[in-house]
Amino acid sequence: MSVKTQAERAIEQGKGIVRLAPNWVPRSFCVPGRRIKLHPDDYYALGGPRGGIDERWFASTTPADNGPLTGPNEGLSFIVGEDGTQTLLREAIQELKGQIIGDRLWNEYGRWPMYSKFFDNKGALPHHIHHRDEHARLTGQAGKPEAYYFPPQVNNHGGDFPYTFFGLNPGTTREELRQCLADFIKGDNKITNISRAYRLEVGTGWDVPPGVLHAPGSLCTYEPQKASDVFAMYQSLTGDQIVPAELLWKDTPKARLNDIDYLMEVVDWDQNVDPDFAKHRFMRPHAVRPVEQMKAEGYVEDWICYKSKAFSAKELTVLPGASVTITDSAAYGLIMMQGHGTMGVWDVETPTMIRFGQLTCDEFFVTEEAAREGVKITNPSKADPLVMLKHFGPENPDLEVAD
Numbered sequence: 001m002s003v004k005t006q007a008e009r010a011i012e013q014g015k016g017i018v019r020l021a022p023n024w025v026p027r028s029f030c031v032p033g034r035r036i037k038l039h040p041d042d043y044y045a046l047g048g049p050r051g052g053i054d055e056r057w058f059a060s061t062t063p064a065d066n067g068p069l070t071g072p073n074e075g076l077s078f079i080v081g082e083d084g085t086q087t088l089l090r091e092a093i094q095e096l097k098g099q100i101i102g103d104r105l106w107n108e109y110g111r112w113p114m115y116s117k118f119f120d121n122k123g124a125l126p127h128h129i130h131h132r133d134e135h136a137r138l139t140g141q142a143g144k145p146e147a148y149y150f151p152p153q154v155n156n157h158g159g160d161f162p163y164t165f166f167g168l169n170p171g172t173t174r175e176e177l178r179q180c181l182a183d184f185i186k187g188d189n190k191i192t193n194i195s196r197a198y199r200l201e202v203g204t205g206w207d208v209p210p211g212v213l214h215a216p217g218s219l220c221t222y223e224p225q226k227a228s229d230v231f232a233m234y235q236s237l238t239g240d241q242i243v244p245a246e247l248l249w250k251d252t253p254k255a256r257l258n259d260i261d262y263l264m265e266v267v268d269w270d271q272n273v274d275p276d277f278a279k280h281r282f283m284r285p286h287a288v289r290p291v292e293q294m295k296a297e298g299y300v301e302d303w304i305c306y307k308s309k310a311f312s313a314k315e316l317t318v319l320p321g322a323s324v325t326i327t328d329s330a331a332y333g334l335i336m337m338q339g340h341g342t343m344g345v346w347d348v349e350t351p352t353m354i355r356f357g358q359l360t361c362d363e364f365f366v367t368e369e370a371a372r373e374g375v376k377i378t379n380p381s382k383a384d385p386l387v388m389l390k391h392f393g394p395e396n397p398d399l400e401v402a403d
Contacts, residue, residue: 001085007092010081011099016370017344020333020363021078021086022354025055025064025117029243033120035154035220042356046071053356054122059333059365059391060115061090065229075229077115080359089365101331102368105393114311116224116333116391118154119216124161126243127191127215127235130208131251135266136230138253146225147283147305148216149205149313151389153337153350159218160239163197166206166214166281167272174264181234181260184248188237198278205283207307211268222335224391226310232266283307285315288398298322299377303399304389312396316377318386323378328371329397332390336362339386341379344370348377348386 010018024038028051032043036056043052050069057064057075064075078086089112098106105113133143148164168177172194183189192215198206200219208214213234233247249257256262274280285302287294294300298319305313318324318341340349349361366375379386392399 003087003091004095006081006085006087007079007096007100010079010087010092011096011367013082013345015345016367016373017346017375018365018367019080019346019361020059020089020365021080022358022360022363023057023060023075023077024053024356025057025075026050026053026066027055028066029241029247030054030125031122033122033159033218033220035156036118036120037154037351037354039353039355045356054120056118058116058335058363059089059112060117060227061093061112062115062227062229079365098368100365100367101393104395105331109394111227112393113227114224114391114393115227116222116311116313116335116389119221119223120154121216121218122159123218123239124163125216126233126238127165127195127213128231128233129213129266130210130228131230131232131266132210132268136210136228136251139230139251141230141251142226142228143210144226144228144230145207145209145308145310146223147205147207147308147311147313149222149283149304149315149389150200150202150219151222151315151337152202153387154220155202158200159220161218162200164200164206164214164217165192165195165197166208167196167212167274167277168194169196170273170275172273174269177267178260178264181248181263184234184236185245186236187242189235191235196277203285205304207281207283207305209268209271209308211266212271213267222313222389224305224311224313232263234263281307288314295319297324299324299326301326306399310394312392312399314390314392316388316390318377318379320379320381320383320385323376325374325376327374328366328390328392330392331366331368331371332392333365334363334388334390337387337389339379339381339384341377341381341386343377344375348388
């Protein structure tokens with residue numbers, strides 16, 4: 001059966017909503033925080049050399065870039081048909097185009113241009129940077145803005161360091177940062193001496209434009225982002241772990257390798273030394289509509305990521321015993337966070353524990369047509385809310401809160 005036929009059949013079976021298989025991604029430089037519901041025996045399911053599984057990617061058509069040991073479909077989401085057949089979401093979109101993501105996105109991007117993930121690390125990540133388009137383009141990639149939200153359902157503990165460094169202290173000089181980069185191979189380059197850490201608050205989030213240095217803390221993070229895996233590590237020591245020098249030069253053009261001036265060019269200086277960084281980049285949830293009106297209809301929906309034009313995200317809560325029809329103007333992926341019920345023709349549920357390779361009923365992709373027609377969601381529980389996170393592509397027509 002062709003990819004096109006499989007994809008068309010899956011959309012028809014799901015009435016415009018397709019089920020996605022769990023998409024686990026290891027990182028060799030990370031220690032799992034063990035909050036993304038994998039069975040305790042499975043966090044190293046791909047073997048010790050690959051590192052622990054501390055990420056689950058959602059609605060992804062973007063391959064993970066994990067070095068020479070990376071699997072052929074690592075980071076890519078699969079559609080699961082009713083007969084158990086699996087089709088790469090990326091290939092399905094290439095075949096059906098606007099039928100899945102809408103003509104607006106297909107005509108402008110020719111692909112699904114974002115994905116989201118759970119990032120779940122026991123400790124802090126090294127200070128790193130995601131390149132802007134003009135620098136990412138030099139290695140055949142796209143720049144990468146991203147955003148963070150810290151869902152309460154997967155943050156029963158804060159990990160070792162629930163603080164994130166963002167940018168540089170106001171008043172930091174370029175010479176100070178340049179010296180840190182020159183000292184990378186000497187052990188601890190002490191880049192956090194010139195940065196500022198912010199305590200992370202469950203139920204809130206941050207916007208992180210490309211070109212901004214950041215060292216993510218140890219809360220389990222829902223992370224919508226542009227469809228790219230471009231990055232470079234600017235910190236040489238995190239905790240007791242040395243960061244390999246090749247990660248400092250990751251995604252540097254060959255002609256600029258070992259050129260510290262290039263690393264400096266990647267940094268968006270004004271954003272990094274912004275004295276009002278928290279004011280400009282911190283995000284508290286914003287209600288989509290007046291809260292009392294939504295509650296009267298059986299639900300509450302908030303914008304949780306809304307400062308980037310490259311993507312956006314909502315948190316939808318359907319109250320116990322309620323049945324609601326939710327409309328959106330754009331296609332989206334979703335992950336269940338709490339409760340169970342039905343969504344369109346699908347049974348949806350939030351698993352407590354997942355074996356590596358096991359299929360679930362907690363992740364879906366809603367085509368633009370289905371989103372516009374409205375998705376009926378029913379919560380049969382008498383006590384437990386049904387909660388999901390929804391990730392959208394660029395320029396969401398419904399997004400009004402943008403600053």
